[in-house]
Amino acid sequence: MPRAEEEAIxxxxxxxDATSADWESFTLWLEADVRHAPAYERxxxxxxxxxxxxxxxxxxxxxxxxxxxxxxxxxxxRYRPQSYRRRWLGGIAAGVAVATGATMLITSTPATYAVPxxxxxxxxxxxxxxTRIVLDGDTKLLLDRRDPRMAELASGEALFTVTxxxxxxxxxxxxxxxxxxxxxxxxxxxxxAATEVSVASGAVLYNPDSDALRxxxxxxLRDPDGPAPPTRSHVxxxxxxxxxxxxxxxxxxxxxxxAAEIRATTGVPLQVSxxxxxxxxxxxxxxxxxxxxxxxKLEALLDVxxxxxGAVWLLLPAGAGR
Amino acid sequence: xxxxxLLAVFMTNRAALxxxxxxRGAGDDADDIAQDLWVKLAAGGQGPIADPLAxxxxxxxxxxxxxxxxxxxxxxxxxxxxxIERGGDDVSDEPSAERRLLSRERLAEIDGRIDALGxxxxxxxxxxxxxxxxxxxxxxxxGISVSAIEKHLRKAYRILSAIGAxxxxxxxxxxxxRGGANDAAG
Numbered sequence: 068m069p070r071a072e073e074e075a076i077x078x079x080x081x082x083x084d085a086t087s088a089d090w091e092s093f094t095l096w097l098e099a100d101v102r103h104a105p106a107y108e109r110x111x112x113x114x115x116x117x118x119x120x121x122x123x124x125x126x127x128x129x130x131x132x133x134x135x136x137x138x139x140x141x142x143x144x145r146y147r148p149q150s151y152r153r154r155w156l157g158g159i160a161a162g163v164a165v166a167t168g169a170t171m172l173i174t175s176t177p178a179t180y181a182v183p184x185x186x187x188x189x190x191x192x193x194x195x196x197x198t199r200i201v202l203d204g205d206t207k208l209l210l211d212r213r214d215p216r217m218a219e220l221a222s223g224e225a226l227f228t229v230t231x232x233x234x235x236x237x238x239x240x241x242x243x244x245x246x247x248x249x250x251x252x253x254x255x256x257x258x259x260a261a262t263e264v265s266v267a268s269g270a271v272l273y274n275p276d277s278d279a280l281r282x283x284x285x286x287x288l289r290d291p292d293g294p295a296p297p298t299r300s301h302v303x304x305x306x307x308x309x310x311x312x313x314x315x316x317x318x319x320x321x322x323x324x325x326a327a328e329i330r331a332t333t334g335v336p337l338q339v340s341x342x343x344x345x346x347x348x349x350x351x352x353x354x355x356x357x358x359x360x361x362x363x364k365l366e367a368l369l370d371v372x373x374x375x376x377g378a379v380w381l382l383l384p385a386g387a388g389r
Numbered sequence: 390x391x392x393x394x395l396l397a398v399f400m401t402n403r404a405a406l407x408x409x410x411x412x413r414g415a416g417d418d419a420d421d422i423a424q425d426l427w428v429k430l431a432a433g434g435q436g437p438i439a440d441p442l443a444x445x446x447x448x449x450x451x452x453x454x455x456x457x458x459x460x461x462x463x464x465x466x467x468x469x470x471x472x473i474e475r476g477g478d479d480v481s482d483e484p485s486a487e488r489r490l491l492s493r494e495r496l497a498e499i500d501g502r503i504d505a506l507g508x509x510x511x512x513x514x515x516x517x518x519x520x521x522x523x524x525x526x527x528x529x530x531x532g533i534s535v536s537a538i539e540k541h542l543r544k545a546y547r548i549l550s551a552i553g554a555x556x557x558x559x560x561x562x563x564x565x566x567r568g569g570a571n572d573a574a575g
Contacts, residue, residue, distance in 0.1 A: 068547060076546040080539065082450070084523065090409065090446035097412035104414045111454050112461070113552045118518050120499045243428065277432035294431070 071106040079110055183207045184223070187334020189311075197230030198237055203310045205331035223331060224256040226308040231269070244290060247272040249281075254308040258331070259324045260292040267307040273297070287318075306351070313355035322346045322369060326382060329354055335361050336379045343371060343384050392433045398441040399430055406449055413453045422452055495553065502549050513538060514545040 078093055085093070097104050184190050186205040193199050194215040202208055206223020216232070219240040229237040231250030239246040241255055242262035251269030255262070264273060265287040273280040273288055278297065282288055285304060290297035306316035310332045317325055323344040326337040333354050352368055354361060362373035362380045371382040399406070403423060410419040426449055438444045506514060513531065516522045517538075528535045 068550070072550060076543055076550070079546060080517075080542050082447075083517070083521075085443055085446070086440055087442035087446065090443060091405070094405075094409045094412050097409075104412065108414060108453075108457055109553075110546065110550060111450075112457055113549050114518070114546070115454055115458065116495075116552070117499055117503060117549050120496065121503060121515060121519055274432075 069102075069106070071100065071102045072110070075103070075106040075110045078107060079114055179209065179211050181207055181209050181221070185334070186330050186336070187332070196232060196235075196237075199228040201226045201308070201311065203308075203331055204334060205327075220255050220257045222257050224254065224258065224308075224310065226252070226254045226267075226311065228252045229269075242290070242292060244274050244278075245276070247275050252307075253282075258327055259321075262290045262292075264288045264290075265302050265307040267304055309351070314351060314353050316351045317348050319347050319349050322348055322371070322382065325352070325369070329361070329365070333358060333361060337362075337365075338379050338381050339371075340381060340383045343382070392431065392435070395430050395435065395438070395441055395445070396427070399427055399445055402442055402445065406445060409446060410449055410453065413450065415453060415456075422449070422456070426452060498552055499549075502552050505548050506545050510541045510545050510548075513541040517542055 074096065078096065081089060082093060097107065182190065182192060182202065184202045184204050184206045188204050190202045191199065192202070192208075192210075194210070196215050198215065200208065200218070203224040203226075206225060207221040208223075208225055209219040209221055211217050216235050216237045217240075218227075218238075227237070227239065227248070229248040229251055231237075231248060237248040239248075239255060241257050241264075244262055246253070246255065246264055249270040249272060251271055252267040253269075253271050254265045254267065256265075257263075264271065264282060266282045266284055268284050270281055270283045273282060273290075280288060280297065280299070282299070285301055287300050287302040287307075288297050289300070300318060302316070302318075306314070309316050310328075313332065315325075315328055315332060317328070320328075321344060322339045325348050326339045329335065329352065330337050335358050348369060350368070352365070362375075365371065365382065366373050366385075369382065370385050372385050374381045374383055406426070407419045407423050410422050415422050426445070429448065430445075435444075503511065509531075513527055516527045516530070517524075522530075524535045524538045528538045531538070
C-alpha cells in the first residue's frame with residue numbers, strides 16, 4: 068500500500084477526535100505532497116459510504132426527518148446534498164452571461180439553463196414528473212436538465228404546481244433558503260432583498276434543515292435577507308399568485324416594492340421618488356386593462372402624483388408641483 | 390458556546406480555515422465554501438461544543454466530503470444523460486436501471502468488504518465509527534490495549550480501501566480514454 072494511503076488512514080482515525088492543533092497538522096500534511104489530498108479524499112469517501120451502509124444495517128433506514136434532526140457532529144455519516152446544490156446553482160447565476168438572442172440562455176454547463184422573462188411577460192414551463200411553473204414578468208428561474216425536481220428562483224416571482232414524490236421531493240432554492248414541496252401549489256417571490264412564499268394548496272417546508280417551517284394553504288412567509296427571522300401571515304387563497312389574474316395584493320409593503328411588482332407584471336416602467344419610496348401600502352391593485360390608464364389609477368390608489376419622464380412614469384408625493 | 394461565539398471564532402480563524410479548504414482540494418471555491426460554513430453556523434442548532442475551532446475544521450471537512458460525494462453522483466447522472474443523447478446500438482434502453490445496478494454493485498462491494506473485516510475488527514470499527522466511542526473505552530470493553538485498537542482500525546481501513554479501487558475502469562473504460570485527466574479533479 069502506498070505511503071500516502073497509509074498516512075491517510077492514520078489521519079482518518081486521528082481526526083475523529085482531533086483538536087484544533089491536529090487539524091493544523093493535517094493541513095500541513097495535505098500541503099506537503101500533491102498526492103496526499105486525493106489519497107485522503109478517496110478514503111474519506113469510502114469511510115462515509117461504509118459508515119452509511121453500516122448505519123443502515125444497524126438501524127432502520129433513516130428517514131428524511133432523522134437526517135434533519137441528527138446532531139451536526141454526525142454529519143459525515145450522512146448524505147447531505149444541500150450545501151453543494153446551493154453553491155452549484157449560485158455559481159450558475161453568476162455564470163449566465165451568454166445570451167443566445169432567444170429568451171432561453173444556455174449556460175456554460177450544458178445541463179443547466181436559465182429561463183428569464185421580461186417585465187410584462189409571463190411564461191409557462193412544464194417539467195417532467197408533473198411539475199408546472201408559471202413565471203411572472205421580470206423573473207429569472209434556473210433549471211437543471213438532469214434533475215427535474217430542482218430549481219432556483221434567482222429573482223422575480225413564480226407559481227409552482229408540484230406533484231409530490233415522497234422519494235424525490237421537489238426542491239426550490241431561493242435567496243439562500245430552501246423550499247421543499249409536500250404536494251402543493253405555491254407561489255414564491257424573490258424581490259427587494261426578501262423572499263416570500265405563499266401556499267395555495269397542500270404544504271411546503273421552508274428550510275427543512277434549519278427553520279423547518281411547515282406552510283399550509285393560506286400561509287404566507289416573508290423572510291427578509293439578513294439576520295431577522297421570517298414572519299408568517301395569512302393570505303387569501305385568491306391572492307396567491309394574484310399576478311396571474313392581474314390582481315396584486317400587498318400587505319404593508321413599501322411603495323418601492325409595490326412599484327417594482329407592478330412593473331414586473333405589467334411592463335409599465337415606474338420609478339418612485341425617494342421622498343415616498345418607504346411609505347407603506349396595504350391593499351389590492353388590479354392592473355388589468357389599458358397600460359395607459361394605469362398611472363392615473365395608481366394616483367388614486369396610492370395617493371401619489373404620476374408624471375411622465377421620457378419612457379418612465381415617476382411617482383411623486385401627491386402634493387408635488389406640476 | 391453560543392452561535393455568536395462560534396461565529397466570532399470563525400471570523401478570527403477564517404484565513405486558516407480557507408487555507409485548510411484549499412489544501413483539501415477546494416481550489417478557487419475555498420472562499421465560497423467558507424461562506425457556506427458561515428451560513429450553516431449562523432443558522433444555529435449546534436449542541437455543546439468543547440473545542441470550537443476543531444468543530445469548525447470538522448464542519449469544513451464534512452462539507453468537502455459531501456461535495457466530493459455529490460460530484461461523483463452527479464458525474465454518474467451526467468454520464469447516463471450523455472448515453473441517452475448519443476444513441477447508437479451499444480446503448481441500454483434503460484440507462485437509469487443500469488445505473489441502479491452499478492450502484493447495487495458498489496453496495497455489494499461495500500457489504501463484502503465490511504464482512505471481510507471479521508467479527509472482532511468489525512465490532513471495534515463500529516464502536517469507533519458509528520457509536521463515536523473513544524479508543525480508551527473500546528480498549529476497556531475488549532480487554533486489549535489502546536494501541537491494539539488502533540491496529541484493528543488500521544486493518545479495517547486497509548480492507549475497506551479496496552472499495553472502488555478499479556471503479557472508473559469498470560464503469561466505463563471509454564471514459565478514461567476520453568477524459569481521464571479530468572476524473573481525478575472532481
